[in-house]
Amino acid sequence: MSAVPVIDARNICKSYGKGDGRFDALRDVTLRIERGECVAIVGKSGSGKSTLMHIIAMLDTPDAGSLAYAGEDALALSPKSVSELRNQEFGFVFQQFFLTPGTSVLDNVTLPLKITGEPSKSRKARGLEVLRQLELEDKATSRATDLSGGQKQRVVISRALVNEPSVIFADEPTGNLDSATGAIVQDTLFALNRDLGITLVIVTHDEELAARCDRQVFLRDGVLVAPAQDRGAAA
Numbered sequence: 001m002s003a004v005p006v007i008d009a010r011n012i013c014k015s016y017g018k019g020d021g022r023f024d025a026l027r028d029v030t031l032r033i034e035r036g037e038c039v040a041i042v043g044k045s046g047s048g049k050s051t052l053m054h055i056i057a058m059l060d061t062p063d064a065g066s067l068a069y070a071g072e073d074a075l076a077l078s079p080k081s082v083s084e085l086r087n088q089e090f091g092f093v094f095q096q097f098f099l100t101p102g103t104s105v106l107d108n109v110t111l112p113l114k115i116t117g118e119p120s121k122s123r124k125a126r127g128l129e130v131l132r133q134l135e136l137e138d139k140a141t142s143r144a145t146d147l148s149g150g151q152k153q154r155v156v157i158s159r160a161l162v163n164e165p166s167v168i169f170a171d172e173p174t175g176n177l178d179s180a181t182g183a184i185v186q187d188t189l190f191a192l193n194r195d196l197g198i199t200l201v202i203v204t205h206d207e208e209l210a211a212r213c214d215r216q217v218f219l220r221d222g223v224l225v226a227p228a229q230d231r232g233a234a235a
């Protein structure tokens with residue numbers, strides 16, 4: 001394992017609201033993720049999983065604590081540098097990052113490259129390469145709306161991959177899929193981890209999916225707990 005973790009979050013705190021309405025969503029959370037690891041963040045609904053994922057993926061900032069990406073202080077970066085780093089280093093498989101419905105699969109997949117100013121020709125070549133990898137090349141010109149649930153999710157994974165990210169963050173990647181389609185999507189994500197060394201961070205309720213990861217971290221009421229404590233609370 002490398003000496004410098006890809007993500008080093010220490011003593012992270014995050015609250016929503018103020019005064020009497022204040023809610024502490026994360027309390028003193030410390031999480032270190034090594035390059036190439038596959039980590040599941042698990043816990044009951046409302047335990048703070050998505051909040052933690054958003055903070056380590058630099059989509060949100062903590063109220064207290066430190067966050068380093070590959071040894072660099074992520075909280076000291078300007079908003080512009082944060083979006084550049086996110087666009088270059090991270091891929092997102094989030095249900096709220098919907099595909100643009102009336103737009104072609106290829107245009108959806110190459111959107112991150114458009115943001116970085118990549119010329120149209122190389123954008124298209126790279127987009128087709130990723131679609132080929134996910135066995136979706138024949139759908140390149142289809143509208144995103146005309147695909148099955150599993151195909152849509154593979155398009156989302158293609159888009160997450162197009163910038164050759166170091167880390168993929170996936171929030172309930174199989175949440176809306178039947179088990180057979182979910183299994184294909186899971187296999188796709190794990191193959192990226194195994195074959196390309198992409199670090200995977202997955203938020204999930206699915207125990208089987210969590211068990212396939214190298215490591216599981218358990219959140220309960222905004223605190224990271226040992227697995228046995230979490231199981232006890234869930235019973």
Ligand SMILES: Nc1ncnc2c1ncn2[C@@H]1O[C@H](COP(=O)(O)OP(=O)(O)OP(=O)(O)O)[C@@H](O)[C@H]1O
Nearest residue numbers: 016017023025043044045046047048049050051052
């Ligand atoms: N923008 C917000 N304003 C107020 N409270 C929030 C906000 N976002 C999240 N919360 C609260 O913080 C807590 C943690 O939310 P979070 O979405 O991180 O949980 P989760 O573990 O991902 O839940 P789920 O599994 O249901 O998606 C919840 O109690 C939620 O109600």
